[in-house]
Amino acid sequence: MDDLAAVAPLAGGGFIVDVGDFNGPLDLLLSLIRDEKIDIYDIPIARVCEQFLVRMRDLALNEAAEYLEMAARLLRIKAHMLLPRHDGQDNWDDPRAELVRRLLEYQQMREVVDVLERLGEDRRNRFARSYSPELAPPPQAPLALSLAELLLAVDRVLRAARKPTLHEVISRSLDVDGAIITVRAVLALRAMARWRDVIRPDPEPWEVLSCLLALLELAKRNELRLAQLKPFADVEIRREFAGEAA
Amino acid sequence: MNSLAKLLEAALFASPRPIPTDELAVLDREASPAAVQAALEEIREHYDVDGHGVELVEQGGGWQILTRPEYTEAIERAQMAVRPTRLSGAALETLAIIAYRQPIGRADIAEIRGVDAGAILKSLLERGLIEVVARGEGLGRPLMYGTSPLFLEQFALRHLEELPRVDELAIALRREPQPL
C-alpha cells in the first residue's frame, strides 16, 4: 500500500488502510473481517460495528451514502442481537443472516475478480495485429438485400394501411412516455438542450406536465442531468448516459 | 529463427504501420545494424522458403508483414460470404415507409405500421441505411428520417426516383414474386 491516502495506525486495530483500496462498504467490511480474523458465520456484530464506524471516520467516508447505509444496517443488526432469546428456541432468525449472505456473495465475486485479473493481464501482454489491410473486415456482417424484398414490404404496408384507421377519442391524460421519447431523441442529437427544445411553443398544460415528469424520470435514471445556473435562467438538460440514446 | 528475428517478427506483427530499419534497431540496443539487416533477411527467407501465407515486404518507408496477394481474393470472398444477415420483415417495412414517405417522423411511421418502430429505427440508423434528415414541426420537434446514400447503393439505385412508383408496384411485384 502506498502512503498517499494512508491513515495512522488505529488504536484498536493497529493497521494501515488506504481509501483507494476499497470498492465500497462490503469491501471495507470484508477486509475488516479478514484483518480481525473473524469467522464470517459468527460475526461479533458489536465489535465489527464499532470498528466499521472507526474506519469510516478515519477514512473520511462519513459523507458517502453507501457507507452510511451500511453503518445503519450494522447498528440495526446490533440492536436486534440484543433482544432476548428464549432458551431452546430452534427457529431463531439470525439477524446477521442477510449480511452474511451478501458478504459471501461479494467474496465470491472478488474471487472471480482475481481470476479475471490474471487472465486479463496475460492477454494484455500479447498484441493482436493492429495493421488494418485494405480488406478490413466489415464492421457488421454484410446485408443481403434485394429490391424485391423491399417492394414486397411496401406491398405489405400498403395492404395494411388500406384498413381504415380508427381513432379512439379519450380524455387527455398525461403522456410521459411520449415526452421521454422526445427528450431522448433530442439528446441523441445533442449533448445539451434547453426546455424549449423539448417542448413545442404554446404547450397545453398536460404537455408541460408530461415533459416535466419525463425530465425528472430521466434524471432519476441518470440519463440526463438538469441544471439551472441562476434563478429564472434557462434550465439546462445535459445528456448523461450514452448507452440510453434513442 | 534466431531471437532477434523473433523479436522483430513480433514487433512487425503488432505495429499498425510499416517500421523503418533504424526504428527496428531500437527494439534491441545490443543489436548492430548488420544484425538487424540479417534478421530481416532471415524472416523474409523463412516466409518464402518455408511456405507461408504471409511475406515480408519493404514499402511505405519501412518493413511490413503482409498477406500474400494470391490469398487476398479468397479472404475477401470469405468475408463477403460470412453470414450475410437479412433484414427482418418489420425492418423492411419500416425502410419501405421511409423510402416512399421521406422525410417522416417516428410517430407517423408508427401510425402507418400500427406498432412503434423505435428499436428498428435505431438499427437502421446503425446500419447506415437511413439518416436523420431534418427536424419536424410540432411537439418536441420530432426527428425526421430519410434514406441514406448507402440505401441507394444496397439496392443498386442511382437515385430515389428509380424506385418504382407506388402505382407501378402491383405490376412490379407480380413480375418478380420473390419469397422473402
Added chain:
Amino acid sequence: MNSLAKLLEAALFASPRPIPTDELAVLDREASPAAVQAALEEIREHYDVDGHGVELVEQGGGWQILTRPEYTEAIERAQMAVRPTRLSGAALETLAIIAYRQPIGRADIAEIRGVDAGAILKSLLERGLIEVVARGEGLGRPLMYGTSPLFLEQFALRHLEELPRVDELAIALRREPQPL
C-alpha cells in the same frame, strides 16, 4: 506448410479479431472440417517448433495470432504498439458480476456491490466489454447488460464456461452454497 494452412495463416494474419472455425472453413469450401483442424494444428506447431515471435491461440470464440508475451515489453518500449490500460478493481467487480449473472440490470449490480456502478457501466460499454442485451421488466424497463465477444477475447477465454464454476469458488461457500 500445406496450401490450406497457408491460406488460413493469411486470413488469420489479416484479421485483428479471432476468427471462428466455421468462418475459416468458408475460405476453402473443398476443405473438410478435419482438414481445417489439421491445418490449424500445423500452423500452431510450426510457430511453436520453428521459433516464431507469434503464436496461434484458440480464444474469444475463435482462432487468433498473437505476439508472444516475452516481446511485449520491448515492443511497448519502442512505442510500436500500446497495451490497453488495466481495468480498475471496481470495473473488474462489475464485469465479474455481469459475466456470472447476465442479463443483469444496474440496480441488481449495485445491490451486489453495495455501490452504484453507473459510470463504470458506461466505460465498460465504451470499451466494448459489455453490451445492452435486453430490456428488463418493471419500472422504466431497465437496460440489461451482458458480456460481449470482446470480453472473451480480452480475457483470453474460449467461451464463458471457461470461467470457474460457482461451486469451484471459495471454500467458505461450500458450507452454505449460494447461487452467484
